[in-house]
Amino acid sequence: MQELYKELLEKYGQQGWWPLLGSAPEGRYTSYHPGNYSLPDSDDDRLQVSVGAILTQNTNWLNVEKALHNLSEAGALSARGLREMKLEHLAELIRPSGYYNQKARKLKIFIQFFAGLEGRMPDREELLSLWGIGRETADSILLYAYQKSIMVIDNYTRRVFKAAGIKGYDLAYDKLRQYCEQQMPDEYRIMQEFHALLVKAGKELNK
DNA sequence: AGCCAGGCTACCG
DNA sequence: CGGTAGCATGGC
Known part of the structure; x- marks a missing residue:
């Protein structure tokens, strides 16, 4: 598996995840920081990464x-702004990300939890107990918002592992x-890079 | 012009 | 436990 990581890193280079809003290169709202x-x-x-992790579910x-751009323009990418936003308005802002009614509800639940953290890192079980946060989303938040060394497993991970002949690609999450x-x-740092590289490689693989 | 995307919940057997 | 319908938009 470390071999695969090295190969991907050589082939694609550092990915600079998680993308954040700001100083967007041509035509994009988010930018990377390899x-x-x-x-x-x-x-x-950290909130922005977490919101992105929820919005990108199957999207x-x-x-x-x-959607992130809309939220930012509306001042809803801060704990306070997001908390004060009406559910219906929130849903409208995130419409482009799909499943917007469900996701608006997920964001409302998450932001209340987030405010209660007062800056500390949540633990995995806490995240998983929230409606709308499953294993991949929880792990993405921990890895990319809080720099906790944990592997994020997604469909691309399994797809690339399978193609690379790594046994266990179909194990339970x-x-x-x-x-x-x-x-x-x-x-x-390696967990972040590896996962980002797996997504990059997975996108070039046909389903 | 379909197919698919950086899943999750609810519910089934 | 594993399997699946429903959720929804926009890019390619």
């Missing part, structure tokens, strides 16, 4: 960018996650 593992470095940016990132964490160094 080689900079110190982000996010503010509470609002193309380009659609998520539009937590089994595969633990297997990966056991194979890889316990280092959030």
Whole structure:
């Protein structure tokens, strides 16, 4: 598995996940920051990553960018702004990301939880207890918003593992996650890069 | 012009 | 436990 990581890194280079709003290169709302593992470095940016993780559930990132942009313009990408936004208005803003009624509800539930954290890192079980936060979303939040070394398993992960001949690609989520964490160094920078590379590679693989 | 996207919940057997 | 319908938009 470390071999696969090295190959992907050589082939594609550092990915600079998780994308954040701001100083967008041509035509995009979010930008990447390859080689900079110190982000996010503010509470609002941790919130932004978490919101993005919820919005991207089974959804193309380009659609998520539009929704994030709308939220930002409406001042709803801060804990306070998001909390004060009416549910119906929120749903309208995130419409481009699809499943907007469900996701608006998920964001409302999440923001209440987030405010209660007062800056500390949530634990996995807390996240999983929230309606709308499943395993992949919880792990994405922990890995990319809080720099916790944990493997995120998604469809691309399984797809690339399968193509690379890595046994266990079809294990249950937590089994595969633990297997990966056991194979890889316990280092959030590598976990972030590996997952981002798997997505990159997975996109070039036909289903 | 379909097919698909950085899933989750509810419910079934 | 594993399997599946429903949720919804926009890009390609």
